[in-house]
Amino acid sequence: METLEEIKARIEAAVPGAKIEIAQNASPSQQHSLKVDNEHAYDVAKFLRDDSTLRLDFCSNVTGVDWLDRTVKQTVKVKKIVDGEEKEVAETTEVKIPGYLEAVYHLYSMTHKHGPVTIRMRTADRAKNVCLPSLTPIWRSAEFQEREIFDLYGVQFDGHPDLRRILMWEEFEDHPMRKDYQEPDDYEYEPTPHDDVLEKAKRHFAARPELDGAEKITGGDGSLKR
Amino acid sequence: MSERIDEGLRRELQRQGVWVTSMQELYNWGRKNSIWPLQFGLACCAIEMIATAASRYDIARFGGEVFRPSPRQADLMIVAGTVTKKMAPQIVRLYNQMADPKYVIAMGACAISGGPFKQGYNVLKGIDRYIPVDVYIPGCPPRPEALLHAFMELQRKIDSQKLTGEQKAEHLDAAQPSEFPVPAFGKHDLEPSANPDVFHPPKLERV
Numbered sequence: 009m010e011t012l013e014e015i016k017a018r019i020e021a022a023v024p025g026a027k028i029e030i031a032q033n034a035s036p037s038q039q040h041s042l043k044v045d046n047e048h049a050y051d052v053a054k055f056l057r058d059d060s061t062l063r064l065d066f067c068s069n070v071t072g073v074d075w076l077d078r079t080v081k082q083t084v085k086v087k088k089i090v091d092g093e094e095k096e097v098a099e100t101t102e103v104k105i106p107g108y109l110e111a112v113y114h115l116y117s118m119t120h121k122h123g124p125v126t127i128r129m130r131t132a133d134r135a136k137n138v139c140l141p142s143l144t145p146i147w148r149s150a151e152f153q154e155r156e157i158f159d160l161y162g163v164q165f166d167g168h169p170d171l172r173r174i175l176m177w178e179e180f181e182d183h184p185m186r187k188d189y190q191e192p193d194d195y196e197y198e199p200t201p202h203d204d205v206l207e208k209a210k211r212h213f214a215a216r217p218e219l220d221g222a223e224k225i226t227g228g229d230g231s232l233k234r
Numbered sequence: 235m236s237e238r239i240d241e242g243l244r245r246e247l248q249r250q251g252v253w254v255t256s257m258q259e260l261y262n263w264g265r266k267n268s269i270w271p272l273q274f275g276l277a278c279c280a281i282e283m284i285a286t287a288a289s290r291y292d293i294a295r296f297g298g299e300v301f302r303p304s305p306r307q308a309d310l311m312i313v314a315g316t317v318t319k320k321m322a323p324q325i326v327r328l329y330n331q332m333a334d335p336k337y338v339i340a341m342g343a344c345a346i347s348g349g350p351f352k353q354g355y356n357v358l359k360g361i362d363r364y365i366p367v368d369v370y371i372p373g374c375p376p377r378p379e380a381l382l383h384a385f386m387e388l389q390r391k392i393d394s395q396k397l398t399g400e401q402k403a404e405h406l407d408a409a410q411p412s413e414f415p416v417p418a419f420g421k422h423d424l425e426p427s428a429n430p431d432v433f434h435p436p437k438l439e440r441v
Contacts, residue, residue, distance in 0.1 A: 176356065177320050177419040184355050191355040192423040197436065198352075205353055 009122040012040055015062065022059070023051045031128060041112070041126035046141055049129050050167070053146040056115060056125065064115035064125055067147030072157035073110040074134070074186045080105060107134045109163050113143060113150065131163060134186075142168035160185035258397045265309075265335070266297075266392040269385070272308035272328065273301035277315025279342040279375040286378040296385050305331040310388070312381070313367075316344035316351060317358040319424050323416045326364045330413040335405035337392075339384050340367045343374045350374070363428035365414055 010018070016028045019042075026048035031041045044052050056064045080103050088097045109131045116123030131138045142165035144151045154165045155174040162183035165171055173180065182189055201209040244254050275283055286293050293299050302308040305328045317325060329338070340361055343349030351357035361367060368391060369384040376384075395403035404410040414432060417424040428435075 175320070179419040179421060181421045189355075192427070194359070194423065194427055196352070196359060208353075 009120075009125075010061070012042060012125075015056075015125065016042060018059070019052055019055055022055045023048050026052050028052070039124075039126060041128050044127050044129055046129055046139075049127075049141045049143065050146070053113075053127070053143045056127070057146055061120075062125070063117045063119040064123065066116045066118045066123075067113055067143070067149050068116055068124070069112075069114040070143075070150045070153035070157065071112050072161040072163060072185065073112060073128075074161055075105075075107050075110065076134075076187050077107040078105050079103065108132065109134055109138055109161050111140055111154070111157055111163060111165075113147075115147075138162055139164045139166050141166050142171075144168050159183070162186065261397065262393050262395060266389040268297045268300070269310045269337070269388065269392075270300045270302050270308050271298055271310040271312050272305055272332065273303045274328070275314045276317060276321065277342075277344065279314035279345070282375045282378055283312055283314040283341065283381060286381045291378040291382060293382065293385065296382065296389065298385055305329075306333060308332055309335065310337045310339065311365075312339045312341055313345040313361045314341040314375075316349070317361050318356055319358050320356070320419075322358045322361070322364060322424060323419070325361060326414060326416045329365045330416070334412045335392075335403065336412075337368045337388055338365055339369045339371065339381075339388065341371050341381060341384070342376055343372060346370050346372065358424070363433045364417060366432055 012030050016030060019026055019028055027045040029043040031043045033039050033041065056062055081100055082103055083098050083100045085096050086099045087094055089095075090097065110128050112126060112128045114123075115125045115127065129140045131140060140163055142150070142154055144154055144165070145167060151169065152174060154163075154168055155170070155172060157163050158165060158168075158171055159173040159175050160183055172178070176184070184191070195205075195208040195212045197213075198205055198209060239254060247254055275281075285291060287299060287301065298310070305311075309332075311325075311329055311332065313325065329336070338361070340346050344351065344357065345361050348354070348357045348359035352359055369387050371380050371384045373380055397403070397406065405412065411431070414429060417426060417429075419425075
């Protein structure tokens with residue numbers, strides 16, 4: 009299969025105005041992906057599917073990613089004149105990256121038996137501008153998975169034929185896979201709480217160190233036995 | 235009444251070919267040996283339930299092989315698997331549609347307490363929040379033997395139920411409810427999150 013750079017160049021030639029970036033993956037898998045701009049995503053997807061050498065006719069997986077606002081420290085070596093001498097000094101700058109939601113598509117070719125090519129799209133922010141173009145008209149297999157992203161992350165897919173919640177009920181208002189999701193406060197007694205559950209346990213049961221380990225668990229009142 | 239007749243006399247009579255019994259004993263004997271479960275499964279526990287119904291474990295030995303696809307004909311609801319919050323109202327509705335006397339087996343960790351998903355947002359922390367449960371089977375999933383054991387426990391319970399008097403079974407007591415409110419889908423959770431008439435959680439007491 010062609011390299012991502014070649015694919016990027018061919019997309020830019022075929023779809024005028026498309027802004028493609030290669031999103032680097034620093035992990036050992038080195039699976040870099042193509043970040044597609046939202047305006048041309050539909051045409052780019054159509055090109056990827058219909059191009060005779062690529063023929064990415066199978067969208068195996070669509071998933072969402074939630075990125076919170078974050079600050080990234082960038083260290084750049086700058087030449088500076090210190091005490092009349094030119095020295096290399098490391099300068100650290102903090103860059104604030106506002107949060108966004110992402111939809112990631114994994115594409116394969118059944119015809120040519122190659123893949124995956126990963127493409128991703130980003131929303132403008134996490135609050136109101138959460139629209140992305142739907143790629144369901146290109147790959148039908150994306151339909152349920154885009155609904156799932158809509159349900160769990162709150163991404164609005166424009167052009168989706170049937171955008172409803174798929175896992176949670178219609179009346180549900182939250183998006184549970186978002187990193188700032190607050191789940192209902194319904195903690196119950198756990199015999200061996202740890203990590204997050206321990207934090208919840210501490211919130212619900214005030215610690216009494218002098219009575220440590222002296223808890224007694226009693227049954228319910230059992231007024232209704234069947 | 236079988237409680238009033240001397241057990242030794244009864245045995246002696248039986249040896250002579252005279253069978254002495256009571257309405258209650260006969261009635262409960264019939265009931266406990268033809269418990270028809272409602273045919274539905276929710277998750278992996280259902281696979282074990284299917285294995286229990288199949289030839290190797292053969293729940294038919296206990297009279298429970300007639301899985302009914304309608305709640306109107308079922309005596310027993312085996313809640314086999316994870317009850318998600320989206321599914322919970324349907325489970326309660328099916329229970330309400332069953333005719334009395336009706337029994338519930340909560341099969342596996344999820345049906346009892348939410349199991350491995352207890353700390354999640356989408357799984358009900360035990361079906362006993364909305365409907366009364368007769369037998370709980372721990373396990374993830376419980377083996378077919380465990381389900382058979384629960385089934386036998388339920389038979390023992392049915393056998394011990396009284397038809398008259400102060401201690402008579404709940405389904406014969408008009409004051410006891412046989413239907414329970416179906417929870418509604420709320421904005422963040424099911425509403426209410428538990429039915430206080432049914433659900434009596436263990437209380438943590440500091441002593």
